[in-house]
Amino acid sequence: MQRGPEAMNPVAIANRFYPSRRAECAAGQPISALMSQALTNPDLISLAAGFVDQPSLPVEETAQAFSELFADPTLARASLQYGTTPGHEDLRGRILDRCRAADELHAISIDQLLVTAGSNQLLHLVAESLLDPGDIVLCAAPTYLVFLGTVANLGARSFGVATDEQGLVPEALEETLEQLERRGELHRVKAIYLVPYFDNPSGVNMPLERVARIVELARRWSTSGKIHVIADEAYRELRYSGTDVPSARTVDENGDTVVVAGTFSKSFSPGIRVGWGLLPPHLVEPVCNQKGNIDFGSPNLSQCLMAKVLEMGLFEQHVARIRANYQRKLASMLAAADEYFGPLDGVRWTRPTGGLYIWATLPEQIDTGPRGALFEAAIDQGVLYVPGQYAYSNEGQPVQSNTMRLSFGVQSCQQIRTGMQSLARAIGEV
Amino acid sequence: MQRGPEAMNPVAIANRFYPSRRAECAAGQPISALMSQALTNPDLISLAAGFVDQPSLPVEETAQAFSELFADPTLARASLQYGTTPGHEDLRGRILDRCRAADELHAISIDQLLVTAGSNQLLHLVAESLLDPGDIVLCAAPTYLVFLGTVANLGARSFGVATDEQGLVPEALEETLEQLERRGELHRVKAIYLVPYFDNPSGVNMPLERVARIVELARRWSTSGKIHVIADEAYRELRYSGTDVPSARTVDENGDTVVVAGTFSKSFSPGIRVGWGLLPPHLVEPVCNQKGNIDFGSPNLSQCLMAKVLEMGLFEQHVARIRANYQRKLASMLAAADEYFGPLDGVRWTRPTGGLYIWATLPEQIDTGPRGALFEAAIDQGVLYVPGQYAYSNEGQPVQSNTMRLSFGVQSCQQIRTGMQSLARAIGEV
Numbered sequence: 001m002q003r004g005p006e007a008m009n010p011v012a013i014a015n016r017f018y019p020s021r022r023a024e025c026a027a028g029q030p031i032s033a034l035m036s037q038a039l040t041n042p043d044l045i046s047l048a049a050g051f052v053d054q055p056s057l058p059v060e061e062t063a064q065a066f067s068e069l070f071a072d073p074t075l076a077r078a079s080l081q082y083g084t085t086p087g088h089e090d091l092r093g094r095i096l097d098r099c100r101a102a103d104e105l106h107a108i109s110i111d112q113l114l115v116t117a118g119s120n121q122l123l124h125l126v127a128e129s130l131l132d133p134g135d136i137v138l139c140a141a142p143t144y145l146v147f148l149g150t151v152a153n154l155g156a157r158s159f160g161v162a163t164d165e166q167g168l169v170p171e172a173l174e175e176t177l178e179q180l181e182r183r184g185e186l187h188r189v190k191a192i193y194l195v196p197y198f199d200n201p202s203g204v205n206m207p208l209e210r211v212a213r214i215v216e217l218a219r220r221w222s223t224s225g226k227i228h229v230i231a232d233e234a235y236r237e238l239r240y241s242g243t244d245v246p247s248a249r250t251v252d253e254n255g256d257t258v259v260v261a262g263t264f265s266k267s268f269s270p271g272i273r274v275g276w277g278l279l280p281p282h283l284v285e286p287v288c289n290q291k292g293n294i295d296f297g298s299p300n301l302s303q304c305l306m307a308k309v310l311e312m313g314l315f316e317q318h319v320a321r322i323r324a325n326y327q328r329k330l331a332s333m334l335a336a337a338d339e340y341f342g343p344l345d346g347v348r349w350t351r352p353t354g355g356l357y358i359w360a361t362l363p364e365q366i367d368t369g370p371r372g373a374l375f376e377a378a379i380d381q382g383v384l385y386v387p388g389q390y391a392y393s394n395e396g397q398p399v400q401s402n403t404m405r406l407s408f409g410v411q412s413c414q415q416i417r418t419g420m421q422s423l424a425r426a427i428g429e430v
Numbered sequence: 431m432q433r434g435p436e437a438m439n440p441v442a443i444a445n446r447f448y449p450s451r452r453a454e455c456a457a458g459q460p461i462s463a464l465m466s467q468a469l470t471n472p473d474l475i476s477l478a479a480g481f482v483d484q485p486s487l488p489v490e491e492t493a494q495a496f497s498e499l500f501a502d503p504t505l506a507r508a509s510l511q512y513g514t515t516p517g518h519e520d521l522r523g524r525i526l527d528r529c530r531a532a533d534e535l536h537a538i539s540i541d542q543l544l545v546t547a548g549s550n551q552l553l554h555l556v557a558e559s560l561l562d563p564g565d566i567v568l569c570a571a572p573t574y575l576v577f578l579g580t581v582a583n584l585g586a587r588s589f590g591v592a593t594d595e596q597g598l599v600p601e602a603l604e605e606t607l608e609q610l611e612r613r614g615e616l617h618r619v620k621a622i623y624l625v626p627y628f629d630n631p632s633g634v635n636m637p638l639e640r641v642a643r644i645v646e647l648a649r650r651w652s653t654s655g656k657i658h659v660i661a662d663e664a665y666r667e668l669r670y671s672g673t674d675v676p677s678a679r680t681v682d683e684n685g686d687t688v689v690v691a692g693t694f695s696k697s698f699s700p701g702i703r704v705g706w707g708l709l710p711p712h713l714v715e716p717v718c719n720q721k722g723n724i725d726f727g728s729p730n731l732s733q734c735l736m737a738k739v740l741e742m743g744l745f746e747q748h749v750a751r752i753r754a755n756y757q758r759k760l761a762s763m764l765a766a767a768d769e770y771f772g773p774l775d776g777v778r779w780t781r782p783t784g785g786l787y788i789w790a791t792l793p794e795q796i797d798t799g800p801r802g803a804l805f806e807a808a809i810d811q812g813v814l815y816v817p818g819q820y821a822y823s824n825e826g827q828p829v830q831s832n833t834m835r836l837s838f839g840v841q842s843c844q845q846i847r848t849g850m851q852s853l854a855r856a857i858g859e860v
Contacts, residue, residue, distance in 0.1 A: 015649070017656040018620075019716050023559040026719035050512075057510040062731075063500045070493045080487040080701035082480075117547065117725040124724050129453040146726065153723040190448075219445070226447040271510035273729035286449050289456035293583040294554050294724065295547040296576065299703035301492075302729050 021133075026153045045419035046384040047406045050200070050356065051270070054410065056325050058269055058309075058318045065308035075304070083300035085292045087115025087276070091307035095262070095276050098310070103247045107255060112279045114287060117298050119234050119263035119275035122287075124150050125294075126230060126259050126277065129286040130190040131156040137230075138176060138192045140168040142359070142391030142403065144200045144232065147193060158193075160396035165350075167199060167206040168192075170213040176396060177221045187224035192217075196248055198235040198355025201391045201405035205245065205353060212251040219257055228280070230259045237267035237319050239354040240327035249278055256280045264306055266356070267319050274298070274306045326356070332413040333358060333406065333420065340424035347427065349406075356409040359388070362402045366430055369401055374430045381422035451563075456583045475849035476814040477836045480630070480786065481700070484840065486755050488699055488739075488748045495738035505734070513730035515722045517545025517706070521737035525692070525706050528740070533677045537685060542709045544717060547728045549664050549693035549705035552717075554580050555724075556660060556689050556707065559716040560620040561586040567660075568606060568622045570598040572789070572821030572833065574630045574662065577623060588623075590826035595780075597629060597636040598622075600643040606826060607651045617654035622647075626678055628665040628785025631821045631835035635675065635783060642681040649687055658710070660689045667697035667749050669784040670757035679708055686710045694736055696786070697749050704728070704736045756786070762843040763788060763836065763850065770854035777857065779836075786839040789818070792832045796860055799831055804860045811852035 070076040086092070092113045099105060099113075116122040127147075131137065133155030139148070141160030151158045159180075162172035173192070180186050192214060196206040211231070218227045231248035252258035263275035279287055291297070309315050334351060337358070341347045346363035368374050368387045378385060388403025406423075408416055500506040516522070522543045529535060529543075546552040557577075561567065563585030569578070571590030581588045589610075592602035603622070610616050622644060626636040641661070648657045661678035682688035693705035709717055721727070739745050764781060767788070771777045776793035798804050798817045808815060818833025836853075838846050 015652040015656055017712050020558065020560055020562045020565075022562075023716035023720065026716065026723055052511065054507050054511055057507045059500065059503055059506040059510065062506075062510060063496075066493075066496055066500075070489065070496075073489055076489040076492075077484050077487045078701075080489065080492060080699040081482065081484055082695075082700040117729065121725040128450065130450055132450045132452075135450075150723045153720070222445040226445055265512075269510040269731070270512040271508075271730035271734075273731070282447050286453035286456065290453065290583070293456055293580045295551040299547065299729055299732050300701035301699070301703070301735075302732065304701075305731075 021155060022153065025155045041379070044379065044382055044384050045411055045415050045422065047408075047411065047416070047419050047423070048384040048386045049410050050407060051410045052266060052356075053322065053325060053329070056322050057271075058314070061309060061314040061318055062269065062272070062305065065305050065312060065314060068312060069304055069308045079301045079304035081300060083297045083303060085288055085297045086111070087113075087298060088300060088303035088307060091115060091274070091303045091310070092276075094307055094310040099247070099249075099278065102244070103250045105249060108278065111284055112281060114277045114279060114284070114291065115298055115303055116275045116277060116291070117295070118265050118270065118273050119232060119261040119277075120146060120150075122261045122275055122277035123147055123230065123232065125287045125290045126261075126279075126283065127151060127154055127156070128290050129283060130228060134188060135190045136180065136185065136188045138173065138189060138396075139393055140194070140199065140202070141393060141397035142201055142388060142400070143193065143393070144195055145386070145390040147232070148391070148393060157395055158393035160393035162397055163202065163204070165204065166210050167196070167202070167204045168194060168214065170210060170217060173214060173217055177217070186221070189221070189227055190225070191228045191230050193230045193232065194248065195232045195234070197233055197245070198238060198352055200235065200355065201357050201386065201388070202359040203350040203352030203355050203357050208245050208251065211248045215248065215251050215257055226257075228259055229257055230261065232261045234261065234263050234266055235355040236262070238323065238326060238356065240323055240330055241353045256282065259283065264315075267322070268306070268309065268315060272302045272306055274302055326408070329408040329411075329413055329416060332416045333408040336417045336420035340421050341427075344424060344427055356407050358406050358408070360404050360406060361400065362404070362427060364402050366402050366427070368404045374426060377426040377429050378423055381426045383419045383422040383426070385423065451585060452583065455585045471809070474809065474812055474814050475841060475845050475852065477838070477841065477846070477849050477853070478814040478816045479840050480837060481840045482696060482786075483752065483755060483759070486752050487701075488744070491739060491744040491748050492699065492702070492735065495735050495742060495744060498742060499734055499738045509731045509734035511730060513727045513733060515718055515727045516541075517543075517728060518730060518733035518737060521545060521704070521733045521740070522706075524737055524740040529677070529679075529708065532674070533680045535679060538708065541714055542711060544707045544709060544714070544721065545728055545733055546705045546707060546721070547725070548695050548700065548703050549662060549691040549707075550576060550580075551728075552691045552705055552707035553577055553660065553662065555717045555720045556691075556709075556713065557581060557584055557586070557621075558720050559713060560658060564618060565620045566610065566615065566618045568603065568619060568826075569823055570624070570629065570632070571823060571827035572631055572818060572830070573623065573823070574625055575816070575820040577662070578821070578823060587825055588823035590823035592827055593632065593634070595634065596640050597626070597632070597634045598624060598644065600640060600647060603644060603647055607647070616651070619651070619657055620655070621658045621660050623660045623662065624678065625662045625664070627663055627675070628668060628782055630665065630785065631787050631816065631818070632789040633780040633782025633785050633787050635672075638675050638681065641678045645678065645681050645687055656687075658689055659687055660691065662691045664691065664693050664696055665785040666692070668753065668756060668786065670753055670760060671783045686712065689713065694745075697752070698736070698739065698745060702732045702736055704732055756838070759838040759841075759843055759846060762846045763838040766847045766850035770851050771857075774854060774857055786837050788836050788838070790834050790836060791830065792834070792857060794832050796832050796857070798834045804856060807856035807859050808853055811856045813849045813852040813856070815853065
């Protein structure tokens with residue numbers, strides 16, 4: 001790429017702004033455009049936004065934690081002071097205790113637990129520490145669209161791997177690794193990104209055996225540099241039936257391959273915005289250094305509040321309550337899908353047992369993209385969805401442009417029903 | 431630099447972790463090491479930390495704002511939900527109103543105001559949007575050490591420019607630009623970084639005429655690509671005598687050169703952690719895109735709290751109170767310097783009228799560095815300072831290794847006095 005003054009007429013270029021290559025790589029996150037679409041059309045029923053259910057946000061619990069925290073002037077003052085880059089000691093201890101209570105973790109120390117501004121920031125910091133421009137992350141096709149943007153912003157590449165009803169397919173992963181090795185690009189592969197619990201966007205829950213096979217593949221294929229597995233466990237707490245599956249960390253016996261990203265954003269409050277990472281020892285320093293250079297540590301008040309929420313036992317109560325709530329919403333969406341999508345030829349959808357999303361596949365000839373006929377017809381019918389194309393990598397598995405992500409997080413059961421009916425009508429039209 | 435598998439024995443490299451170049455560039459912020467020094471020696475009087483005064487943190491004000499915010503369940507819920515990437519609309523409006531009340535701002539719109547996790551994050555985002563590896567930022571020598579780390583982390587270069595008692599010297603700046611042009615590196619210069627109010631570390635307050643000359647130089651020398659002026663105005667509110675100086679933004683008539691970074695961390699609470707930036711229009715999209723890819727927006731609760739603090743008039747009250755408090759502390763430090771440093775040959779120090787720091791220069795043969803005799807002698811005497819060497823760029827003006835930053839932010843007047851006495855004793859010994 002020709003950049004800089006030498007490439008251009010010296011008069012024309014005077015005073016011109018050249019953004020950094022990084023800034024040139026950064027596209028706006030497509031989801032932001034959809035959100036403003038929703039904001040400017042307040043009557044639209046958005047099945048697009050990844051927001052959480054508004055009425056059930058923990059107002060009471062947060063007020064209780066705040067008043068307990070501020071009842072002690074020493075604690076209150078400490079919460080208003082700077083914290084440290086890796087995060088609030090007490091909160092980190094409580095998070096680690098929860099991780100240990102949930103899973104039999106192999107040797108792990110508190111130094112390996114870093115608090116971040118949501119799990120998104122952890123994903124960014126890890127990507128920043130692993131990826132140079134041109135490096136590769138292997139992802140499910142489809143996968144979490146914001147992470148694809150994060151990878152692209154670094155000038156790195158995401159590469160889509162085939163999935164089935166249990167998520168990313170290990171055989172397909174191995175074929176992809178073989179293919180990249182043949183192309184002389186294996187040393188470029190730095191990570192495999194998974195959303196094992198109630199995948200965003202597909203809703204798929206990955207069995208532990210499959211996670212274990214993927215971690216084993218990552219280890220076996222680390223012949224020209226370490227391949228990490230980034231397990232984004234943001235939705236783990238949002239299970240509405242069945243039993244919990246152990247974390248990807250439990251199948252990493254040496255503790256040197258798996259990075260876990262967790263968060264209280266979905267399970268408690270995205271406005272408090274506390275996420276965390278469990279890192280292999282060799283990533284602690286690079287990731288903390290990145291954080292030190294970006295924001296010098298997450299807001300201490302949010303961390304102290306969240307520590308109080310955990311200490312007072314308010315978290316488990318709240319999660320139980322929102323689980324029941326989301327379970328009803330999921331049931332509404334699935335019932336509406338059966339009723340309104342069922343009669344439509346060639347329309348299929350996932351039936352998740354947790355998370356916030358279902359994933360629908362339409363007949364091949366229907367383009368769900370933002371410039372396609374369906375997107376416009378849907379807006380005319382008063383409903384918004386996330387076009388599935390955003391959830392695919394540029395390389396690897398081809399984009400399935402006849403897909404969509406539908407969220408049941410924000411809307412009421414009645415609005416979900418109405419939205420699904422409107423969407424079915426739009427599909428019928430197209 | 432030889433990296434990647436081709437450079438090495440294929441057996442030896444199996445499963446080896448290669449950090450990204452970015453991660454290789456990232457040093458730990460030196461200040462973090464000093465902080466842990468302080469934490470492990472609780473009896474040390476730290477004149478090093480850049481923390482704010484703990485007893486005067488706004489416990490009462492924050493509790494009032496919280497209880498007002500949470501008295502309205504709709505507002506409370508909104509504060510616990512996701513926000514938007516550029517920040518909370520009401521807060522941004524209030525910040526812009528404050529900026530407009532303080533200064534006669536040329537045409538500026540709310541889109542140009544972005545909320546960040548402290549002003550540090552704004553500085554990072556702007557640096558990320560402007561700088562490629564090898565690009566140059568011109569800085570005062572000495573300057574804010576954390577910003578030097580941020581620049582280095584990007585693989586970019588900071589270049590120190592001579593200063594006098596009014597800060598960065600315009601003539602020296604022009605000479606530096608001429609020198610870089612002769613070396614064919616002018617197109618690499620992307621920004622000039624200033625801390626116009628009560629500079630960290632020197633305490634210097636820059637007159638507006640000087641800021642104006644620097645902005646004019648930036649504009650005139652933007653012949654092979656735009657040179658921005660980044661005005662870090664973090665300490666503006668911490669003025670203890672004299673009258674306020676207008677913002678650097680006021681001398682940027684086209685509004686396309688100056689970036690202003692502001693924050694409530696020093697003036698209200700670093701634990702709430704709300705900073706902001708005023709951006710030229712062409713930087714809004716790149717900087718917001720970076721933020722979108724890093725954390726998707728700062729914690730909404732912090733922003734809603736800060737908006738309430740401003741709405742309820744709690745901010746101005748608090749600032750008046752802490753100004754009086756810091757004024758006493760500054761007076762204590764200056765009186766102690768007169769008393770204990772005065773008798774020492776060749777010891778000089780600044781006499782700021784605001785901020786949190788004084789800057790001391792010792793006789794040339796005394797090395798203040800962390801491996802020098804003084805640093806150890808000071809710890810033996812029970813006092814910690816920031817070695818001045820951390821505040822210098824690798825290029826340009828040479829490091830003055832006989833300097834130190836002394837903070838009066840954290841310690842009480844009595845401790846400041848004791849600390850200065852101990853430090854003078856250590857200097858006398860060395």
